[in-house]
Amino acid sequence: MAVLSKPAYCHRPLVGVALALSLGIWIHEYWVIPFLIPVLLTLILVFLSYVTKQRQWPAVIFLLGAFVCIGMVYTKAYQRMPQNHIDHVARYYRKNPVSIEGIVLSDAEKREFLNRKKTTFVMGVHRLKTPWGWKEKTGRVLVNIFRHADVAYGDTMVLEGKLHRPFEFSPDDKLSYIDYLERSGIQLILSVKKTGHVEVLRSSQGHTIKAASLKIKHKFDAILARSLTKNEAGLMQALLLGDRYNIPASIEELFQYSGVVHILAISGFNISIVAGLIFIFLKLLPIPRKGQYLLTIGLVILYAFMTGGRPSVVRAAIMATVFLAGFVVERETETLNNLALAAGIILLMNPSNLFDVGFQLSFLSVFAIISLYPRLMEICDHWVPENKSRLLRYIFQSLAVSLAASWGVSGLIAYYFHIVTPIALWTNLIVIPLVSVITALGLGLLLMGVVLPAAAFMFAACIKVLLNLMVGVVFLSVQIPGAYILFSDMPLWPVGIYYGLFFMMVFIRRPPRRNMEKLEVNL
Template identity: 35%
Template sequence: MRYSLVGLCIAFCLGILVGVYLKIPFLIFCLLTFLFLIFSIIFLRQNTKFNILILCVTFFLGAAVLKNSQILPNFHIAKLIPYKSDSVSLIGVIDNDPTYQNRRASFILKVEKLKINEEWVKTRGKVLVRVFSAEGGSASGGKKNDFAYGERLFLSGNLYRPLSFSKGEFNYRDYLRHQGIYLILSVQKGNIVKQLDKNVGNPLKSFAFQMRHKMKVVIIKNLSPFSAGILSAIILGERQNLPVYVRDVLVKSGTVHIIAISGLHLGIVAFIILLTLKIIKIPRKPRYILTILLLIFYCLLTGANTPVLRSTVMASILLFAYFLKREINIYNSLSLAALMILAVNPWQLFEVSFQLSFLSVVSIVWLSPKIKSLFPQKVNKIPWIGFLISVFSVSFAAWLGLLPLIAYYFKIFSPITILANMIIVPYMTIIVASGFSLAMIGILIPSLTSTFAASNELFILILFKINSSLIAIPGAYFKLPSISFVYVLLYYALLISVFNSSKIPIITRIIGRNDKQAYALL
């Protein structure tokens, strides 16, 4: 089957949905998975029956994985104490890169021990820790109360259940629960915070975060707060210092994706790495392996969120295929990336970032060659016009694919997005390349940073001016009222029916070529 993984991915996702909405015990889904697996082995040589049974296995496996994620062990911290308690003491290891905002440090703690009734008991689970009146509010700190990934801490404070406030379709309690976080520890000024050990975490992850901090220090020291906030968001995924009005402009123009590390950024970084390695004459096969390893490192450096994980998996598959000199099926590689992410955390299926990330790629790969084929072949063969048509096709395809979800979640309709992305996406290559050059030169040769800083200031100012000018055009964007999800489903049904129509001329050769072009752009 050409798209075998696509069917398995859809079945797995449907199983997750069933697991959420049907109150069927975990063991029942496990039993059904096992039974259908036995039947699939029995009918191994009967292709049709085997394929149907394997889809059933994957479906029930998806439901079982979801149900398993809802089961907490008896010694999980969420079961050992009430959701609101008096002061408690914990020992655990910091599991992410701490963030600082308004004299408050926030990080995820993997709990190891909990003090109950003057006795320490072993436990597990994640807790979101907020240390108030924390010093060291910047990456350039090094102050007494700075925290770091991999530190083992003794903490005292108040544990409470996350508030269930909502903003539109976003629910904060569900958001944390989907990350395996059921409790928040509030550590006020005067509570005990003591470091017991350090460098307990993964050494590679620790090194990635250290490099991230050094790059951030260079950016903050050499750029204005305005430019530093934008560049940190673009190349490091650090959005704490991004001005609110900048984010508002990007949302209105439909280019807010440039401040969320995704396939666009990974593609540019991969291009820069491959070009650099080629210039220094690294052989072809080692060049691809080194690029894969460096992309994995960049994934860790930026926090390894869903879009960058998806992009890293897909880029690694593509590069490994080039390493083996094999053709690659984009839909299968995308499905494999989704299966890997959902197998670890099935709740990602309900996250907006997961939905937008994967749907944007599907839209580009599926729709852009169809859109491009509508233009005359003679026009397509003219180099500069053909390039503009390709860029337009990709931008229009992504806009068509994400239009209803953007309207549903963010209540905005932005026709200007098509033009904005045609300009901004190619321009991002300059921003990312110059940003990394500034960060690395600042670390290796600090005396040369002033020249690179000036060019970065100019490039970022131009980026903001382009977006500001575009949203000033009448009819660039419209605010929308809340819409029903039924309309979202109807839109996609209409989109599929229109673009699957036989009236749209599709040439297999064109699809194959454009699939590769779309993949490269991703």
């Protein structure tokens, strides 16, 4: 008979808080509720929690209910547009070109397709030119300049172009481009013609740390471009710096069909390798142990800035920071609590991150690994005891991580991307160890490119061999019959059933082993 596990709130209080906040954000997204109602409910539920604090369950339920209401209130307040937001007046300026003054908030991406050049970045609006002069405005716009423009993060500039709503590129409303931009606080696009007016007024007006991290990133981009071919550099930029736009579409499609496209996005896997290599390097220096941990935390945060601060990167950086901080203060941390803390911080940064596919996949995969890996290793311990073959145990461990992560994200991948990849389990077994070595060599290449450029070719030569081997493995894996299954659409109800069974498997545990042995004897 299955036994329900111990309530999580006893030693994982942040898990309940993060789930309650998420529920509040979800309710706000799909239900229209007057702002005053959740505010009053929050006060009432906090009062009831205080009154019933001697009775554990009622107090916890009331408190979690209060956090649900807080999630609703916070989301409403976060999404509220000020009176001078540019979106309020944009409809009056769509027919004619408009001049906008603002600051560059992101790294400028320069792309080229079929001899058409484009520079793209996010701008924070400061002023808008009206028939009555310049007026102060707020908000964000996505800027497309249809030429390669000399633009950098932190530049204050004036642009002239056409202001319009974004177009919907995908017929699938599950992956809406408009929704994606709105989650980033962008409702409008400013398109600047090849001959349009672009004027930089002042430079270096952004955050110092972010500006420094982007300069380092550009230096690394140049090293990769100098040392590798265009396609190889594109793959390494994805693995090390989080930029996927230089990967050929055909190669990205192979990774998607083989179920290993996740390695092309910076995540906890990449952060763990980077943090580990940084710590190993710092151990070689005469630095106190706590200083090594603090420096590792600082460099991981800098790396997160450098790779664009995506939800998966922020989640991994927060978890790494909390884990390493535990060593600094000499206290053990709880993994699920760390995961919930990371989720809470990301949702406070932007509640709309809850509906970001990357956020959902990132947290579900890590949750699945945390929850299922120990159980899968129990099976491994039964078949391959610890004193037996280390190689066989390593294979089992890799298989357990891959299997747990696959179970966690398969439902969402089928729902959003209309694909199931049975081959992914086995492809990951080969590709992930390769990526670990490639990442380490890539960091070595970047370091040598800075301190000793003449020696960088040795790392580049090894990377070329391993990248081609990895792509070859991915290519061969998708040739196997049944490697992947494509379908036109996936309704929500099968995904609900899938995750219902998944969470039953997670939260209902086996009886003690001695009881299992008695059951086997009786049978």
